[in-house]
Amino acid sequence: MTKIAIFGVGLIGGSLALCFKGKPGLTVVGHSVRESSVAKYVARGVVDHATTSMREAAEDADFIFLCVPVGMLEGYLNELSQFKLKKGCIVTDVGSTKVSVASCGRMLQQEGVTFIGGHPMAGGERSGVEAASSYLFENAYYVLTPDPSTPQREVDKLTQLLKHTNAHIVHVNAEQHDEIVGAISHLPHIIAVALVNQISRCNESDPLYSVLAAGGFRDITRIASSDPIVWRDILINNRSILLKLLQDWNEETSAFIRLLEEEDGDGIARAFQEAGAFRNQLPERRKGMIHSLYECYVDVPDHPGIIGKIATELGNDRINLSNMQIIESRADIPGVLRMSFRTQEDLDLAVTKLGQIGYPAHF
């Protein structure tokens, strides 16, 4: 049996565990510092076995995945370096930054043990094992950052195992990773949080802000609901890159201030044209870092029986609904049902099916 130990069975660790569990020849052990979490992992069927003992989880493992917040990785690597790990063991992490962990990985100087940094570029604003899903990484990029001295055989072993995630494995240099991910993921999280907090302050004097912010504003700021501890650690860890990016951001907003002060309509239109041209050529179908919302809406005037009917019809066609919610439900107005799916494919299938059964979807 190949033993996989997962430290931190939350959104990412739990999703990896679900990708590996039940596959022939693999056994998955989860580790948590808390007894109550250990019981929960087993009860939810996410792992084959769980323990609060780091030694028990690590010592005869073939693969060790560190899936804890970025600020904890150094401590975990330090502790692992005190144990006698199995010869041939591969230790990897899933942290959202890669430069600092690469240097900590060098602490694992045991013969036959290899550290390879990793980052599955998929996730979401929810956290904890409750949000874990075996579909999370499907069609997403999974970055590995082996250094030039890492034996190719070990990189191949990890790549082979990660095939169970159905992600697309890519190799990126750790420095380049942190710069790009800083720009396309960390900076947008900061901007979303700042924007939501700005509007929240407006809302204190006029609650109509939050009423009208339903829908579009809520959707474009989804990532502001991400886990505070996970994101505290990411931003602190990548702070030098983020400080530079925020200076560039200040220049972008200053340029807009000037365009408005000078009532430069052509300049504003040009900014939209340039942004649109770049954005329109971004790849659409592959899952990016910040995941898309695969959602549609259906009017349900007579909703009590119809919700069950729609769920059953989609289920019969094996279309996986990830969430379903009535967002208007008063006697005097028609109900609107919001349906969320995990993939574009499920959404496309659902839209076709809904049309066939007389409930055309809108977006």
Ligand SMILES: NC(=O)C1=CN([C@@H]2O[C@H](COP(=O)(O)OP(=O)(O)OC[C@H]3O[C@@H](n4cnc5c(N)ncnc54)[C@H](O)[C@@H]3O)[C@@H](O)[C@H]2O)C=CC1
């Ligand atoms: N959330 C996301 O979408 C993504 C997160 N990541 C990375 O994955 C790692 C784990 O993140 P998630 O699974 O989202 O978080 P999570 O909060 O769902 O899971 C974190 C796990 O670490 C454990 N843990 C151990 N020590 C902890 C401590 N001192 N404080 C808090 N939790 C502790 C928790 O019990 C939990 O099992 C992080 O390094 C993050 O940067 C990578 C890709 C996507």
Ligand SMILES: O=C(O)C(=O)Cc1ccc(O)cc1
């Ligand atoms: O909520 C989202 O869509 C994300 O941005 C998910 C995410 C969070 C952290 C990562 O390192 C990678 C992906």
